Amino acid sequence: MGYIRAYYEQIVKLQESEWAFIAGHFHRRVYAKNEIITRQGNTENFLSFVESGLVRSYIPDDDYGYTFNFGFEKEFTCAYDSFLTQTPSEYAMQALAETVVWQISYNDLQQVYNKTSVGNHLGRFASEKLFLAKNKRELSLLKLTARERYLKLFTEQPEMLKLVPLKYIASYIGITPQALSRIRRQIN
Template sequence: MSLISATPAAAAPELLAALLRQVPFLTEEDIAAFVPLWHKSVRLQRGDFLIRPGQVEHHLYFVRAGTLRIFYPSQTEEICVGFAYGNTLVCSFPSFVAGQPSEYSIQALRKSELIGISRADFSAIVEARPNFARFWRLELERAVMGRIEREIDLLLPEPERRLARLLARSPHLFQLVPKKYIASYLRMTPETLSRLR
């Protein structure tokens, strides 16, 4: 899930507050109540895991800096299903919502800094503040639209069309993510991706 873009070199809470100030219907009081709830600070080195299969996701994270991949580990391969990078939200969403063990892994592709809010604190503020309920609904709508676009991508038999759609939608990924993970995300071999590029 992606928040509004911003580039200032601020600490994570200040950066989160600055991004939220770009949401027209969030008040200063809303933001002042929300930002201090992000208690958990996480620093990951390249290759470190934020979560592994079998663990329960208790936090929603804001990525201050870095790049992470979300993948499903099957018996034969690691299937990349998404990415997170600066100014985006990330978690093992089914686990976060249902409180069940995650089926996904989230791994840092480069040094990353995140802050997290607990499920309990997040649920409480969404219940207490209608503006945050609206904000969360809009973020979820964007996430669902992104998932629908991804499903369309995966239904296309032509790898060049899958690549063209990703380039149109998220060209910045090619600057952030190693091509072997983009190839996995597009359900093609790295060789096919290199040929098409």
């Protein structure tokens, strides 16, 4: 739980009573490597803070699926659109390694929003951060070549290249694993 508090206190200093109320709504959960966290078609009921491990969001298909996001350590993640609207998710989420998360349910988060002024501030910050990351990725897909997207990933998120299998990296930047191999050979 200390990581969540540190994350929040980057934004605002919490009073002990506020922290105790917020922390009381989170529950620890461990997912095994490759375990599905949220199934496509199920409603997302939890906002998760990744303590350790790695999560990918993807649209399932016959091969690897279409990967479009990753949740790294010390970040919040979930099928956020499903969580906000409480409707079935159009994609799945999977632990790519053993993953420890702290989860808060949709209903508990509404209580935190309703009973603490700091909760709304923290929620807005988390939402804005998720929106900005999504917007940045969409612009990258529209404006950059596959090679440029890979190089940008290489410079901005080198940890991703160490942790994530290349087949998912390829999908994330919108190309096949074979095309990624060609790009990597050209760069080396």
